[in-house]
Amino acid sequence: xxxxxxxSRLLPGTEESYEREHARVWPELIAVMRAAGIRDWSIWRSxxxxxxxxxxxxxxxxxxxxxxxxVDQRWQQHMSQFVEGFAANPDGAAxxxxxxxxxxxxxxxxxx
Numbered sequence: 001x002x003x004x005x006x007x008s009r010l011l012p013g014t015e016e017s018y019e020r021e022h023a024r025v026w027p028e029l030i031a032v033m034r035a036a037g038i039r040d041w042s043i044w045r046s047x048x049x050x051x052x053x054x055x056x057x058x059x060x061x062x063x064x065x066x067x068x069x070x071v072d073q074r075w076q077q078h079m080s081q082f083v084e085g086f087a088a089n090p091d092g093a094a095x096x097x098x099x100x101x102x103x104x105x106x107x108x109x110x111x112x
Contacts, residue, residue: 004059004097006052007087014082015048021082029075036065048084059097 010018022043033041040055056062066072086096 008050009084010048018082036062
């Protein structure tokens with residue numbers, strides 16, 4: 001797995017604060033994420049809905065590493081004042097990944 005999408009939702013009224021918190025994420029958190037195998041993580045927002053795109057070879061392994069890391073635990077605790085939670089998907093990686101439907105570049109590689 002190289003990329004996966006996640007969906008989370010903000011608590012009402014926290015949209016601007018959430019964006020301010022992500023204007024510059026803690027450098028030590030980025031280091032921990034990279035060490036866990038996450039190459040990149042992007043977030044888009046529509047109203048209270050957040051859509052995440054994660055580039056990682058093994059998301060479940062990365063989540064397991066992060067779950068025991070004190071820096072990530074501190075970040076998750078801090079961000080809990082903004083985030084209602086992640087959408088659950090029992091079929092997805094770590095129970096969170098959205099179901100992949102289509103990727104243009106993958107279709108191009110198959111020869112349309």
